[in-house]
Amino acid sequence: KVCEPSLVYKMKNIECTTAPGYTANASCVIKAINWNKAVAHMDVDLARPLHNISVRLQVFKKDYSNQYQPFLIDVHINVCDVLSRRSFVPYGLIILKVTQRFSNFNHTCPYAGHLMARDAYLDESFMPISPPLGFYKINFTIMENHQSTAATYVGDFRWFVQVMQPVKKKIKYTGKD
Numbered sequence: 001k002v003c004e005p006s007l008v009y010k011m012k013n014i015e016c017t018t019a020p021g022y023t024a025n026a027s028c029v030i031k032a033i034n035w036n037k038a039v040a041h042m043d044v045d046l047a048r049p050l051h052n053i054s055v056r057l058q059v060f061k062k063d064y065s066n067q068y069q070p071f072l073i074d075v076h077i078n079v080c081d082v083l084s085r086r087s088f089v090p091y092g093l094i095i096l097k098v099t100q101r102f103s104n105f106n107h108t109c110p111y112a113g114h115l116m117a118r119d120a121y122l123d124e125s126f127m128p129i130s131p132p133l134g135f136y137k138i139n140f141t142i143m144e145n146h147q148s149t150a151a152t153y154v155g156d157f158r159w160f161v162q163v164m165q166p167v168k169k170k171i172k173y174t175g176k177d
Contacts, residue, residue: 006124006130006165006166007124007130007133007163007164007165007166008036008037008123008124008163008164008165008166009121009122009123009124009127009161009162009163010036010037010038010161010162010164011030011038011039011040011121011122011159011160011161012030012038012135012160012161012162013030013159013160014028014029014030014040014042014157014158014159014160015028015157015158015160016028016042016044016155016156016157017155017156017157018044018154018155019152019153019154019155021047021048022046022047022048022050022144022152022154022155023044023045023046023047023154023155024044024045024047025043025044025045026042026043026044026155027041027042027043027044028040028041028042028157029041029042035167036166036167037121038121039119039120039121040117040119040120040121040159041116041117041118041119041120042103042116042117042120042157043114043115043116043117044114044115044116044155045113045114045115046111046112046113046114046115048112049110049111049112050109050110050111050112050144050154051080051109051110051144051145052078052080052109052144052145053078053079053080053109053111053142053143053144053154054076054077054078054079054142054143054144054145054151055076055077055079055095055140055141055142055143056074056075056076056077056139056140056141056143057073057074057075057076057077057091057095057138057139057140058070058073058074058138058139058141059071059072059073059074059136059137059138059139060136060137060138060139061131061132061134061135061136062134062135062136062137068137071131071136073091075089075091077089077091077092077095078092079092079095079109080108080109082095082096083096083106083107083108083109084108084109090128094126094127094128097126098120098122098126099117101120102117102118102119102120102121103115103116103117103118103120104116105117122159122161131163132163133163133164133165134162134163135160135161135162135163136160136161136162136163137158137159137160137161138158138159138160138161139156139158140156140157140158140159141153141156142154142155142156
């Protein structure tokens with residue numbers, strides 16, 4: 001079958017952490033769809049507006065000793081520049097594609113009120129390369145005024161993802177022709 005992906009990115013867990021002065025009522029939940037796909041539902045209320053949002057994106061891969069080790073990506077992205085199309089950092093564009101598709105985090109800064117993502121997942125259309133099979137942790141650390149000297153921690157979330165070959169559906173033989 002031509003339409004089946006060669007790799008799937010199945011979410012195994014999600015964790016959210018918030019800073020009391022900036023955010024409240026954070027909720028992160030994973031919902032299993034099938035053997036190959038799980039989706040994330042995330043909600044947070046902003047206690048005060050965010051004007052200059054930066055994200056530190058880090059990727060870790062689980063090694064043979066069951067520990068997460070840094071894996072290739074550790075970048076700071078000014079999200080406001082990416083959303084207003086003033087910056088074309090490759091990882092920022094991946095974040096832009098995911099947020100525009102699954103969340104209300106899709107307009108230029110500032111941000112206030114309720115932010116949410118529904119049915120979010122990763123697939124190979126978002127990825128520029130195919131990583132090795134295994135378990136990954138993707139950290140998103142959100143900061144306000146990162147470029148200034150006094151960057152403020154707003155919150156973070158971590159996606160735990162398994163990169164695997166798709167589980168094939170077994171066809172049951174009924175004995176009828």
